[in-house]
Amino acid sequence: MSEGKGPVTLKIILIGNSGVGKSSFMNRYVNHRFTNMYRATIGTDFLCKTVNMDGDTVNLQIWDTAGTERFQSLGTPLYRGAHCCMLVFDVTSKDSFSALEVWRKEFLVQGEPQDPSDFPFIVLGNKTDLSNREVSGKKALQWCEEIGAEYFEGSAKEDLDVEKPFVRAAQRGLQQYKKHTLENTGHFQITCKQPTETRNTCEC
Known part of the structure; x- marks a missing residue:
């Protein structure tokens, strides 16, 4: 880094209705893998990428x-300390899109960002x-445009516009980090270590 410091750790949260493809998008981006077998996330799951x-x-x-x-309340404590939130929906489901406003409001309440009006949201439409x-x-x-978020869409299955x-x-999370550094705030964080292999995994 330009200031001679160590790597910056950013926390990115994916939220949205069950079945919209949050896990699939995350796995496609980090591990370059996709499976048609659906397995609902229980509580939370996370991956690291440098x-x-x-x-x-x-x-x-x-x-x-x-x-x-059933498991929604388990994830809310982990909203705290996030640097960016990705609201994910299924473009073939109007209900999953309509639910995003509820998810966004819940994140702002539970996540307690320092400046809610300036917190970065990315909206992601999957299954194009x-x-x-x-x-x-x-x-x-x-x-x-109404909520000040940025919009992207793609397909985890076809590896379309995933990155x-x-x-x-x-980028937005890094801006948030530099504006509101989370050092010494007591927020829950996990340190990720990259193994000697080329694949991206975490040792927590």
């Missing part, structure tokens, strides 16, 4: 939270490879 961002070495902690009501689309890009973009939203989340 990237270079504007001269900074950044360790991304990407958290995938459960989208079902399917033909039975119910939410247009225009409609999603209009809502994003772009995460790169942008890292």
Whole structure:
């Protein structure tokens, strides 16, 4: 890094209804893998990926939270200390898109960001490879403009435009980190170590 400091650790949270593809998008980005076998996330899951961002070495902690009501409360404590939040929906499901406002408000309440009006949200529409689309890009973009979020869409299954939203989340998260450094705040964080192998995993 330009200031001679160690890597920056950023916490990126993925939230949204169950079945929209949060885990699939995360796994496709980090591990370059996709499976058609659906397994609901129980509580939370997370992966790490190290990237270079504007001269900074950044360790991304990407958290995938459960989208079902049964496990929803388990994820809310982990909202705290996040640097960027990705709101994920399924473009073939109007209900999953309509639910994003509830998810966003819950994040702002439970996550307690230092400046809620300036906190970065990335909205991500998944499953664009399917033909039975119910939410247009225009409609999603209009809502994003209303709440000050940025919009991306793609397909985890077809590996279509998967990297772009995460790169942008890292950029916005880094800006948030530099503006509101979380050092010595007592927020819950996990240190990620990159193994000697080329694949990205975490030793926690």
